[in-house]
Amino acid sequence: MSEKKQGEGYALLKEIIHEITDxxxxxxxxxDFFVEASVDGKSVFSGTVRCYFGIDHHNGRISVYWEEAGFPNYKTAGLFGQMSTNYQELKRLNGGVLRIIGTSPEYIVHINYMS
Incomplete structure (x- = not known):
């Protein structure tokens, strides 16, 4: 992913952390946030999951604790427990939703951080 997109994702995650915490x-x-995930266009998860957002000097990290939400086979389904602004594209959608877009396989995770 380009450095520009990495920087945009980092800045967005930083803004979202500040919005949540004020x-x-x-x-x-x-x-605990409402999360929806799809892999290759097929819905694989919809429910509340504990998530962690963090930023350091060069990277933003998102952890989704799928197992705690009763989805232990998330890896088999094509999802990851940890995502990074260095590898996944982040976008903000209306209504306080963070969209995480990944490849290999193609997946999309929506986290409603304002619910």
Missing amino acids: DRNTTTVQG
């Missing part, structure tokens, strides 16, 4: 100095947040 604290410009916070670099991490964790909570």
Whole structure:
């Protein structure tokens, strides 16, 4: 992924952390959020999952704790437990939704962080 897209994803994740916490100095947040995921255009998950968002000097990280939500086969389904602004594309959708787009396989994860 291009450095520009990495930087845009990092800045977006930083903004979202600040929106959730209402604290410009916070670099991490964790909570239970409504998540929808699809792989190769097919829905594979919809439900509430504990997620972690964090930023450091060069990278933004998102962890989705699929197993805790009763989805232990998330890897077989084509999803990842950890995602990064260096490898996945992040976009903000209306209504407080973060869209994470990945490849190999093609997957999309929507996290409703304002629910």
